[in-house]
Amino acid sequence: MVAAAAAALLLAGLTPSAATAAAPSPPVPQLDWKQPCVEHFECDTAQVPLDYRTPQGQSIQLAVIRHRATDPAHRIGSLFYNPGGPGGSGTQALPAVYDLFPEQVRKQFDIVSFDPRGIGSSTTLHCFTDPAAEQSLLSRLPAGFPVGEEQQSAWADTYARFGRQCADSDRTGLLAHLSTADVARDLDVLRQAVGDKQLSYLGTSYGTLLGATYANLFPGRVRAMVLDSAIDPVAWTTGRNPQDRALTPFLRTGSDLASARALDAFLDRCGAADPAACAFSAGSPEATRAKFTQLLDRLRRGPVTVGTPPQALTYDYASAVSIVTSMLYAASPVPGFPDTGWAALGAQLQGLWTALGTPAASPPTGGLPSQAQTLGVLCADTANPPMDADYAGLADLAGARSGAVGPYWVWQTQRCAAWPAEAARDRYDGPWNRPTSAPILVVANTGDPAWPYEGSHAMADTLARGRLLTVDGYGHTVLGNPSSCAAGYEERYLVDGRLPPRGQVCAPDRQPF
Incomplete structure (x- = not known):
């Protein structure tokens, strides 16, 4: 039976x-x-x-x-x-x-x-009355991921409120x-x-x-x-051993390590290429790596603006690292998407490099739109450390093993730390x-x-x-x-x-x- x-x-x-x-x-x-x-x-x-x-x-x-x-x-x-x-x-x-x-x-x-x-x-899961209400909650967040105790605390508090808002607004039981x-x-x-x-x-x-x-x-x-x-x-x-439970899902899968390896490959190949092929090339892999380190060091001290109004864009350390991480996805241009590929990434970094002398008044802020569509699935499927876990320490761990791109992967699923527990009801x-x-x-x-x-x-x-x-x-x-x-x-x-x-x-x- x-x-x-x-x-x-x-x-x-x-x-x-x-x-x-x-x-x-x-x-x-x-x-x-x-x-x-x-x-x-x-x-x-x-x-x-x-x-x-x-x-x-x-x-x-x-x-x-x-x-x-x-x-x-x-x-x-x-x-x-x-x-x-x-x-x-x-x-x-x-x-x-x-x-x-x-x-x-x-x-x-x-x-x-x-x-x-x-x-x-x-x-879809409707957590807010309209996109403006969602952005009102997310407006004080840094673009990309949080850096420093103040930003990290604001990040954790905001996404705890985000989860409560979704639970309170769910009239259909979709959550x-x-x-x-x-x-x-x-x-x-x-x-x-x-x-x-x-x-x-x-x-x-x-x-x-x-x-x-x-x-x-x-x-x-x-x-x-x-x-x-x-x-x-x-x-x-779930993780493959009990120790994995203390890690975030992306650290368990090694996504931070994968991004670090790809970034190293990009800098080496860019440095070995002619500047006509990779605009960020400094003439050798070693020099290009050093140039990238200098760029990030400068961005840690404050944001810069690239371009002129109305097309001007402002970047700080975290937003620049987030863009680099995402642009590694397409090694060659994707047909129909001309601003993709590692050559486009090289041009983007060179644009930041040449803009270092034009500091911005304030760093970029605000979260991505319609995040409930991502978090509804992401948080239901994964086992995450609790809200009171040492996420800052996990970000430091990721940085130690993966460099600049490491902390990005930790804070993506910290958003799930206080997500409503009923979301995992059907999890496999x-x-x-x-x-x-x-x-x-x-x-x-x-x-x-x-x-x-x-x-x-x-x-x-x-x-x-x-x-x-x-x-x-x-x-x-x-x-x-x-x-x-x-x-x-x-x-x-x-x-x-x-x-x-x-x-x-x-x-x-x-x-x-």
Whole structure:
């Protein structure tokens, strides 16, 4: 009887720790794809249960988008795509990256994406009456991350108030149902809505956690799954040993170390390049590293303004480090986004360098908009040190092991320290090795600056049927830093189920500079 009950829960996508009895099957939404949408794409809205324990109860809306297979005579089915985040909008991301998908995949699959619950045009968590009210709370925060005791105290206090505001404003109960496990159950309902017996999926960045969660909640429903730039799921959700509980999630996964390695590579390659290729080059790797250190030392003493009004922008130490961290993601320019790539980062740093003689009156302040869309998922999925933990000490630890970029990663999840506890109600934290009906392909750059290559290796090793494909290059996600070699293997796997050889290593199409 116990085994039968556990099997029923697994088929329903509910683990014994998440429910006491198997819930009825959720209704399958009807999609007609008639809503006006981006050119060449079709959109619709799907109704899904708020709570999969009571699937016939209250429902929420998911915004969905698709591009039809360009060779319908040889159509295989639908390929679901998730861009990551957390907080990434699939309805916005898919049109931007569609042309990066392998040609044969575009021919033989409808490419489908959606805004996960709580995000974008789907039902979202409303913590404030309007964006101005949110920014009023965040207005005293430093841009980027806090530096020094005063800023750190203000940061912790503000995000504690942010969490209370979200709890007090949640009239629908959505706050308790924003975990990646909830999104995985939505994904299974959408799979049924498009008529596929099994799921074909490509997830990048945080979308790899969604894929791994789906694979372990619904192991018999995997047709093909590509996880591009993966998270170590154990390190992220719980940690691999008791000592990990004292660390923030990004320190457990080593994201700070990954950014530090990528920054070192950028400075070395920039320094070895001609200034025409990298504007920040000082003529050698050593001189360029020293120049970067001098730049940060100057910014620690006060902000500077780059440009002239009305295009002028003000930067201080933390905002500059935050921009550097994010711009490491694209090693080469992303098609359609001219201000990306390490050459663009070099130009940005050189602009700061030349502006050092023009101090600003005040440092930049204010938080990112719509943070509830990120925190609703981020805080539900992770185990974080409590509010009274020594986050300043953890930031010092990150700085000692990762340099300037280290503290950035600590303060991102400090925002979760006082997040309402009910958010973790549906959280999934393993097991991660349930045998799946098909093998899963994990793809990763060795020089990924966000989710380190070691995390993708751990994902492939942790999954019951994982296979790792390595790209010896830089940047976050192989999709965003293309490799024709890797794309060919992904294409053959998604279309025909053929895995690359064990230990296969590909080269990127372009190297920085």
